[in-house]
Amino acid sequence: MKNIILLALLGIMIASCNKTEETPDVICDSELNCLDENCQFTISNIVGHTKFLTCYESWAIVVESDVEVNSWYVPDEWDASYQEEDIKVTFCGFVRDNTLPLIFPDPMPGRFYQIELAGIERNVE
Numbered sequence: 001m002k003n004i005i006l007l008a009l010l011g012i013m014i015a016s017c018n019k020t021e022e023t024p025d026v027i028c029d030s031e032l033n034c035l036d037e038n039c040q041f042t043i044s045n046i047v048g049h050t051k052f053l054t055c056y057e058s059w060a061i062v063v064e065s066d067v068e069v070n071s072w073y074v075p076d077e078w079d080a081s082y083q084e085e086d087i088k089v090t091f092c093g094f095v096r097d098n099t100l101p102l103i104f105p106d107p108m109p110g111r112f113y114q115i116e117l118a119g120i121e122r123n124v125e
Contacts, residue, residue, distance in 0.1 A: 045091075046091060050089065075120075087122060090121050093117040
């Protein structure tokens with residue numbers, strides 16, 4: 001009887017360790033550190049989705065927040081295959097203040113940054 005209970009507990013523990021859809025992919029497995037004075041902060045393994053920002057005429061990754069305003073990250077360079085609406089991605093990189101000129105005077109609400117990507121991957125759903 002003890003063996004059956006132990007096997008049942010072991011099975012429950014193994015099942016609870018399975019990766020769920022809510023667990024983001026790890027694409028930057030080491031800590032990123034700012035290398036120059038332009039870097040404001042770094043982000044690692046953040047989940048967001050792609051959007052085109054008409055106010056800057058640039059593609060961006062938006063990280064939505066229920067508590068604060070959304071954060072918008074405009075990559076310096078990235079593969080054109082990510083430049084379509086609503087691709088869910090996990091990314092990491094070096095973030096700095098946004099210096100892009102506004103094409104339209106009133107951008108969407110949120111925090112806007114520029115980012116040098118250290119890694120990006122599509123999320124499989």
